Every structure is written in C-alpha cells, then in structure tokens.
Amino acid sequence: MKVGVQLKVTLNEILKLESFQEVKVAAGYNGLNNHIENVYVMEVPDISAYVDQGGLLFTTLYPIVDDASAMERFIPELKKLGLAGVAIKVGRYIQEIPSYMLEQADELSFPLLRLPSSSNFSFLSNDILTELLGKKTKELEFRESISSKLHTLLLSGADIKDLLSYVSVVTSMEIVIISEQLKFIESSRYGESVDFKIIDDSFYFKSIQSIDYSDAAPCIKFEGNTYLRKDVMIQPIDAGEKVLGYLILIKNEKKGKLEHLDIVIEQAIILLAFLLQNRQSLIQKERNYLDNFIRDIINENYKFQSELIEKAKVFKWNFHFPNTIILIEISNEFGDNKIANHYKAIDSGIIPEEIARSCEMPAENCKVALHDNRIICFISIALVNDLSSKLKKASEQIVQRLSSYGAVKISISNKIYSIEEIRTAYEDAVLVQNVYKEVYESQSFIEFYQNIGIFRLFHLIDDKEYLKKYVDEKLGQVIMSDEKNDMELIQTLKVLIRNNMNVKKSADELYIHYNSLRYRIGKLKELGIEIKDGNEMIEIAVACQLLSYLNAT
Structure with a gap:
C-alpha cells in the first residue's frame, strides 16, 4: 500500500470524549492504540459481511445472545476481521459481559468496552464521526499547505537537494535519495561530498511498498554514523509501476515523530518522482550522445x-x-x-x-x-x-x-x-x-x-573460402550427417578432443550414457573419423577450431 492519509483516530482518543466518560474498558487494554476508521451497529447475527477493518462495533448482543456457540466465537471472529474493538451495552439483553469474552479479549489484545444501559448508540457514533471529520479536516488543510509550499519551491526552480532540504526542516529528519540500483543520488545535507553506504539492502528485495524497520540490525551508514533498521524509514519513489528510487528518512528521536509525517512523505514523493523522471530523461539524452560518440570513434x-x-x-x-x-x-x-x-x-x-x-x-x-x-x-x-x-x-x-x-x-x-x-x-x-x-x-x-591461440592465425587469413574448404574436407560428412539426423556428432567430437578422447569423462560432460557415446563414436568412424589415429585427430581438432571460428565470424 502506498503512503496515504486515512480517516482514523485511536480508541484512547475516543475514550477522552465527554460522551464516553461513563464507558469503561472491560478488557483488551493492550489494543487501545488501535485506529478507528468507522463505526458499526450490530443488528444481525452474521456481522462479517457488514463491517470492515478498523471499525468499532456497537452491540447489545441481542442477535446472538441465545446462541451459546456464536457467543463463544464472537470476540475471536471480530479480531480475525480486523476490527479495532467492540463496545457492548449491558442491562437489557445481558446483565454483565461473560467472563470468557473478557478472557478472550485480554488474550487477543482486542479492546472490549462496557457501555452502561443508559448509553445511546447514535450519540456515541455521531461523536466519533465528528472527531474523525475534524481530524480529517485538519489533515486536508495540512496537506494543502505542504503541497502548496512544495509546488512553490518547484516552480521557483528548486532541484532535488532544495526539495530534500525543505522536507528535512519540516520533519526534523536527515533525508537521502538513492537510485533504483541503490546508488546515492542526493541528501538533505549540504557539502561537497557525502559519506553514505547501504549496509543491509534487504528492503530492495521486499515486495511491500513501504518499510518502517523495527529491529536492531545495521541498515545504513551516513556521515560517519551507523543507523539501525529501527532508525530509518524507507519509501519507494515510483511513477506508475516503475520504481525510480528510494527515499530514506533517518528518524530523530529527540524531536519525536511529526504528527502528519505520512502527508509530508506523500507530497514530497509526488514531486520527487517528477524530478527523478526529468533526471532520467537527461541521463538518457547524455547516454545517447555518448553512444553516438563511441560509434564515431569505432x-x-x-x-x-x-x-x-x-x-x-x-x-x-x-x-x-x-x-x-x-x-x-x-x-x-x-x-x-x-x-x-x-x-x-x-x-x-x-x-x-x-x-x-x-x-x-x-x-x-x-x-x-x-x-x-x-x-x-x-x-x-x-x-x-x-x-x-x-x-x-x-x-x-x-x-x-x-x-x-x-x-x-x-x-x-x-x-x-x-x-x-x-x-x-x-x-x-x-x-x-x-x-x-x-x-x-x-x-x-x-x-x-x-x-x-590458433584463432588469431585464422583471423590473419583473408581467404575465408580456403578455410571453409579445409573444414569441408575434414568434417563435411559429419556436418551433413548432423543436419540430416541431429545426432550432435560435431559437438561430440569437440568434447572428445577437449577431454583427450576420454570416453567416460566425455559422456559425463555430454550428459549421455557411456554406451550412447560409444555408439556415436562408431558413427564417426563410419563417416571417416578415426579417433585412434593421432595424426589424423590433430587435423580434425584444427578443423573443429576452424569451424567454431567460421561460425563466429
């Protein structure tokens, strides 16, 4: 998935709303940082077709309260569906949330909220949606602001370094761009030369689009410092299906994470893709000039x-x-x-x-x-x-x-x-x-x-027809047989010569049975090749080399 901005808030943020003051976290505390992207109310037994990942489900459990099996499966199935959590209203259909549900929620780190009997699903849902909308509005305003500033930079003639320097100031991060082949292109740091090296290029072979490492393995070296995987964010810069390079951001733990970092990266990548495409066009033009120059030299x-x-x-x-x-x-x-x-x-x-x-x-x-x-x-x-x-x-x-x-x-x-x-x-x-x-x-x-070796001597002979005549004299019958029967006798002959007529070694190299090679040797003898005649085989070896030369020229 590409970097983008989604409509979402965390459960922790929702619990701070005034309308949620009487709502209690019954279980699943470890999942309270889950993001909520929508809200749903359960009105049917099979809820899976009506919810999406990141949703918060409100329910009284009425559709399944009399189905013990469905009640047992309820929390695990919601977790499997990727919901952010569930809020269960007590009082009318159940007096208290069953203990097995609480245990399941804790085990799965799946937030389970207890709503008092006086709760109103509509009021609670509206407050969540209002919070989501307000956050979305702020994000849109921030995106518009960043986009405007970056485009203004571009229209004023900014290059890749200028763009990286601006993004570095906004994010409080050092930034590096590398090519698709993992070669350094530019960084946000000014200076005549930059010390940069990739230590671990495993991200290059990942199929996922964005990687935010969290382990302690060394990843890159920049200006004398080695940064671990958890210290960097790496994002492909692409245009359609083509990856143009990678944007590497070095985290600044002292400054903390920018609230809308994903928006900054998203907008920067759009313009960096444009600049990298221009750069590649220029490189291709220079390459064409160089190719023409070399053609003229030759x-x-x-x-x-x-x-x-x-x-x-x-x-x-x-x-x-x-x-x-x-x-x-x-x-x-x-x-x-x-x-x-x-x-x-x-x-x-x-x-x-x-x-x-x-x-x-x-x-x-x-x-x-x-x-x-x-x-x-x-x-x-x-x-x-x-x-x-x-x-x-x-x-x-x-x-x-x-x-x-x-x-x-x-x-x-x-x-x-x-x-x-x-x-x-x-x-x-x-x-x-x-x-x-x-x-x-x-x-x-x-x-x-x-x-x-001997090919240099062949190259000095201008009369190629004379060379062809010699090959025909020595190997003509074998060549004609190969053309007719496709027994690869010429190749067999070359391998035998290379292996000093060692039949077993030659059979292994040709991937054929020893007896199959003996059969081919018999065919060669029928065609006038006597492999036991040392003097004759010297001339045959020269003819084989000459055949390779003529095929190559």
Missing part, C-alpha cells in the same frame, strides 16, 4: 587524437593512450531483454567501480556505454602495471556482481597505442566474444584476445 570518424581526447572531456572521460577495450555481453536462459539487462548493468556503476579499484586508477579513466547490443568499456591504462592480472581480477568481480542478470561474457582486446588501432582492437574483442560463445555456450567467461 567507425574511424575522428582522424586526430587531440580532437578525440578533447571531445571525451565533455563526457567527463579522461581518454588517453595506451587504451584497451572490454566487451561485455549478458544473457540468460530465460531470454529476458538483453538490452534492458545491459542498461541495468551500466546504471549500477559496477563496471567502472571494479576496474578503477583493481587497476588503481580514477573512475574517469574508464567509460562504459552500449554499442551494437553489447556493453563496451574503454580504459585508459597508462602507468598500470601487471595489466592482464588486474583486468582479470576486475572482470572476475564484475562477473560475480552481475551474475543475477545472467551469464556474463567478457572479452578483452590488446593494448591500443593510437587512434588508428581502435577499430581493429574492437573487432578483435568482438571475435573473442563470438568464438568463446561457441565454446562456453551459456556459461560466463573472461577471455583475452592475446590468449585466443
């Missing part, structure tokens, strides 16, 4: 390094040579939207964060964007020692942290020393992606172009 539309380096500064990008390119592709078995997952990965900030940490460089040396349905990352690597091991370490962390989106496939180019080498390095990284997707299939991987 397509060799910049002829001078100085021009490229200066243009990169517009995007707060410290571009220089030597450089390297990392390509990342995320896929999963469910076929979820790949582009959406790529944008989520980019927005999370994980990629530049891990690269900067592992390579001990400023995050500005790394720029991440989307290009040709893959994530592309340019890294300025001057003064980075032991580059391969550091990029490997960063990539391992990226794979681990992005694994919730699917298999993370990472390819890394050689060093780029000039503007003329960028396109070649990009194509090399693409080649690694395509080749190893054939090898690893649906698994994550991290592979360098420098380690691509």
